[in-house]
Amino acid sequence: MFRILFIIPCLGLFTFLMAQSAVPKSEKDSRATVLLDKLRKQYKSYSAMEVAFDLEIQLPGRAVEKQSGTVIQQGMQFQVKMKEQEMYSDGKTTWVYLKKNKEVQIFEAADALSGGFISPSDMMQMYDNGSFSYVLAEERVVQAKKYADIEFKPVDRYAEYSKIRMTVDKNSNKMVSLKVFSKDGSRFILQVKSLVPNKKYAPAMFVFNAKAVPGIHVEDLRMND
Numbered sequence: 738m739f740r741i742l743f744i745i746p747c748l749g750l751f752t753f754l755m756a757q758s759a760v761p762k763s764e765k766d767s768r769a770t771v772l773l774d775k776l777r778k779q780y781k782s783y784s785a786m787e788v789a790f791d792l793e794i795q796l797p798g799r800a801v802e803k804q805s806g807t808v809i810q811q812g813m814q815f816q817v818k819m820k821e822q823e824m825y826s827d828g829k830t831t832w833v834y835l836k837k838n839k840e841v842q843i844f845e846a847a848d849a850l851s852g853g854f855i856s857p858s859d860m861m862q863m864y865d866n867g868s869f870s871y872v873l874a875e876e877r878v879v880q881a882k883k884y885a886d887i888e889f890k891p892v893d894r895y896a897e898y899s900k901i902r903m904t905v906d907k908n909s910n911k912m913v914s915l916k917v918f919s920k921d922g923s924r925f926i927l928q929v930k931s932l933v934p935n936k937k938y939a940p941a942m943f944v945f946n947a948k949a950v951p952g953i954h955v956e957d958l959r960m961n962d
Contacts, residue, residue: 784934
């Protein structure tokens with residue numbers, strides 16, 4: 738579950754902006770490409786981003802779960818904070834803090850993918866390789882604001898997700914929501930509450946301090962030299 742919860746905010750905030758670069762022209766929607774080009778240009782101009790979000794999780798046969806959190810990205814460094822878990826990476830090491838278990842798992846940043854965790858930069862590479870096609874599904878006006886829905890579908894028919902829908906505020910040129918539709922019937926809905934660009938963060942923001950959590954179990958999964 739942690740893997741999914743971590744992927745979704747990063748998926749929407751740091752990676753869809755790169756989605757169009759390697760998709761064949763026949764699988765592109767030119768109107769969607771214009772919007773994505775504008776988004777990518779704006780987001781890539783930020784030296785850092787701090788995003789607050791709400792996340793709604795709908796799993797088959799279970800009550801709807803709602804969570805809130807923040808994501809901070811500065812270059813290759815990132816921090817994800819949610820109610821039950823946190824994740825830190827300074828670009829070299831990745832820490833996954835599971836609060837209920839009072840446990841932190843430590844990975845080499847380059848090896849975190851093999852452990853089931855995908856960083857924002859990893860996701861960018863995945864979308865750069867043409868894994869999704871996309872179309873502009875709908876445009877609408879709500880209280881004088883113009884919105885556009887861009888629908889992404891995986892090229893791989895065995896992909897975990899059937900489709901992903903991103904809503905863009907055309908006035909502010911920002912993503913406002915993301916809906917992920919899983920093939921098992923699960924739904925994940927991310928709402929962006931705020932985005933603060935270009936703040937400067939101290940390196941310590943991206944390092945987990947195990948000493949600050951008395952009695953924590955440390956599971957170091959890095960390879961020893």
